[in-house]
Amino acid sequence: MKTFIHPLGGVIATLCIATFFTSTVVVELIGSHDAIATVKGLIVMPGLFILIPAIAATGGTGFALGKGRKGRLSEAKKKRMPIIGANGVLVLLPAAIFLDQWASAGAFDTKFYLVQGLELIAGAVNLTLMGMNIRDGLKMTGRMRSKPKHLHTNRA
Ligand code: HEM
Numbered sequence: 001m002k003t004f005i006h007p008l009g010g011v012i013a014t015l016c017i018a019t020f021f022t023s024t025v026v027v028e029l030i031g032s033h034d035a036i037a038t039v040k041g042l043i044v045m046p047g048l049f050i051l052i053p054a055i056a057a058t059g060g061t062g063f064a065l066g067k068g069r070k071g072r073l074s075e076a077k078k079k080r081m082p083i084i085g086a087n088g089v090l091v092l093l094p095a096a097i098f099l100d101q102w103a104s105a106g107a108f109d110t111k112f113y114l115v116q117g118l119e120l121i122a123g124a125v126n127l128t129l130m131g132m133n134i135r136d137g138l139k140m141t142g143r144m145r146s147k148p149k150h151l152h153t154n155r156a
Pocket of ligand 1: 003006007009010011013014058059061062063064065066067069074075077078081084130131133134135136137138140141143
């Protein structure tokens with residue numbers, strides 16, 4: 001069960017952050033203030049409602065699966081998870097809530113764009129770390145090769 005929930009939660013959480021990131025950049029570049037407010041609202045509800053349980057389930061099952069496992073890949077994943085969690089709780093979560101409130105009040109001022117910039121940076125950091133955890137997870141289960149092997153091809 002854990003081996004089923006863990007990668008599923010991980011992929012759902014990563015897709016959520018990728019979707020929030022892309023839709024934010026696109027709507028803020030080409031959308032109206034109303035469109036921005038709509039996207040910021042959707043990120044909070046249902047966005048966070050999907051992301052938070054997905055990331056919690058991924059972390060919980062990850063630590064349970066990784067318990068007692070040594071190894072470079074597992075250690076690296078364990079070290080990344082607290083950074084992903086702290087970034088989420090301390091930056092992404094409050095930023096999403098404040099940006100939604102400010103956007104729906106029409107407050108597109110300096111403070112909005114500063115927090116928006118910070119949110120995009122934290123989102124990119126988490127996307128990178130989560131991508132690395134997916135890659136290392138796939139290596140641990142043998143679905144991805146660790147290092148490219150030498151290919152000995154016979155030329156005719
Ligand atoms: C956002 C965080 C994480 C993501 C996105 C993620 C993603 C994945 C993925 C995609 C797999 C491959 C599963 C498969 O091929 O069936 C995997 C496996 C695994 N992950 Fe994670 N993971 C995360 C965090 C963690 C953490 C914190 C640990 C703790 C060490 C961990 C431990 C493991 C272990 C032990 C496996 C192998 C499970 C098995 O043998 O079936 N993961 N992970």
